[in-house]
Amino acid sequence: MSGAGSGRGRSGSDGGSSGRRAHGNRDERAGGSRSGREGGRPDRGRPRGGERQRTASAPSERRRSGDPARLVAFDVLREVDGSDAYANLVLPPLLRERRITGRDAGFATELAYGTLRMRGRYDAIIEQCSQRELTAIEPAVLDILRLGIHQLLAMRVPPHAAVSETVGLARQRTGAGSGQFVNAVLRRASEHSLDEWLELIAAAADPAGTDTEARLAVVESHPGWIVRGLRGALVANGRDARELEGLLAAQNEAPRVTLVARPGITDQADLPDDAIPGRWAPTAHVLPAGDPGALRAVREGRVGVQDEGSQLVALALAAAPLDGTDARWLDLCAGPGGKSALLGALAAQRGGHLVANEVAAHRAELVRRAVVGLPEGTVEVRHGDGRELGAFEPGQYDRVLVDAPCTGLGALRRRPESRWRRQPADLAGLGPLQRELLTSALDAVRPGGLVAFVTCSPHIAETHLVVEDVLRGRQDVEVVDASAVVHGIAPEIPLAERADVQLWPHVHGTDAMFLALLRRRA
Secondary structure, X not given: OOOOOOOOOOOOOOOHHHHXXXXXXXXXXXXXXXXXXXXXXXXXXXXXXXXXXXXXXXXXXXXXXXXXXXXXXXXXXXXXXXXXXXXXXXHXXXXXXXXXXXXXXXXXXXXXXXXXXXXXXXHHHHHHHHOOOHHHOOHHHHHHHHHHHHHHHHOOOOXXXXXXXXXXHHHHHOOHHHHHHHHHHHHHHOOOOHHHHHHHHHHHHOOOOOOHHHHHHHHOOOOHHHHHHHHHHHHHOOOOHHHHHHHHHHHOOOOOEEEEEOOOOOOHHHOOOOOEEOOOOOOEEEEOOOOHHHOHHHHOOOXXXXXXXXXXXXXXXXXXXXOOOOOEEEEOOOOOOHHHHHHHHHHHHOOOEEEEEEOOHHHXXXXXXXXXXXXXXXXXXXXXXXXXXXXXOOOOEEEEEEEOOOOOOOOOOOOOOHHHHOOHHHHHHHXXXXXXXXXXXXXXXXXXXXXXXXXXXXXXXXXXXXHHHHHHOOOOEEEEOHHHHHHHHOOOOOXXXXXXXXXXXXXXXXXXXXXXXXXXXX
16 A cells, blocks of 8 residues: 555454453452343343342452553553554564453453444433543543443443452552542443443434434444445445445444465365355455464465455455456555455456555565565565556556555554544545556556556545546546456445445445456457
8 A cells, every 4th residue: 555644454453353252260369250241131140130230349348450451451452552553563472471361352452443443422321421631531531431331231241340340450550549539430331231221422412313424423433524424425325325334333243254265276175164155255264363463375375354345445456357457566565465466366366467556665575475475476566656656657567456445434444543633634535546557557548548546445535436536537448347357256245226335234244345446448
């Protein structure tokens, strides 16, 4: 991927599902039973008669320190907040360093990622419970409260364990005084079920009952400008605006771990026995559980970890009909290399060659690692500015991929912190770069050749408008029916009646990938 400004995480999983399997047993050790609250059914295990469990232990009996899994989750949140780090890069080394494995690692993973995703929802609850503005609460204490509320309302943690363990975490990391404050806020939060809280915060955000977007922003934990942008994207792509709630909810689900079997170099034996075929891409296989990094084929580069939507757009570029030569392919913005590896494998089957260009040196190194399993000489990794390549090598390539830097609004499942970092100004900042990269790609492709413009954002400012603006100034380019090409790969996939393709988490189970195919006129 060329240029700055990308917040995308396009492969892998945050492991949330394994965390959900782990909650019960570990908190029995904290003094609870397995009959705690779970997701949207928070009343499970509540004593009969409607009486809720409360933390009534004396101060001397309460936890004075957090346990290792909760400490790790807290440290991840602080690193994300203080250093603009990404949780999926911070958490794994912390777990290894502190030797946290198994169910405790799963618990820490779900706690960290789930809290980051639902931060907006939890902040609205904290404001009501504390009767304070969020800016009046110390950031570290605020993160502790978010962790506690996630345990209370979205995990199978008994309320008394969630409160006492979180108070212990506060006392260890932010002091005894903050522990008293955390205890008071969490006790108030425990007085309502999740469903009751959703009604309360929705009413506060939309008291007149007329502002659907404001209500969904707080309930589904997305910034308002993203909610509005996603609604506009649905409508612009021929979908019903009433799908917005389902789309936002899907963006809050932990993604499945999806493997890519790279054609020509992957054997059936390279895939785990329990891997399930993907819904759409013939190269996709879903891993129900386990660490993909533990697979030898992944370590050796014959198999990768890649979202199915990401696989599908790369396959579409390779499958689109092409007259004439088909030997030189280009990935203009190649980092971190998942699409380059897939395209390289496909090119090798045809006796072709792929140039993988990346502007950032450290990301170019990631591309080299990603393509290590391909036949030697198949992929040439370059370090350079993709905006200049079209001028240096005009008309030299048969197929070109522009996987443009974008806001990543279609991949928020993978980078839950991105929704809180991105700002509307990012759209304006990335727009010129996206247009320059597409222009360069059209210059680099030969007459009769194909260009795929791809983003992992459905926002029209990063999809339709970019393509329309670039084509407005060129008479030598025509639009190819990408929908027909994708249907050739996945006949049953539901797509809008448009030439371009927009995938959706709530419809296709993939990241919200956008694809436009363009042909340079001969």
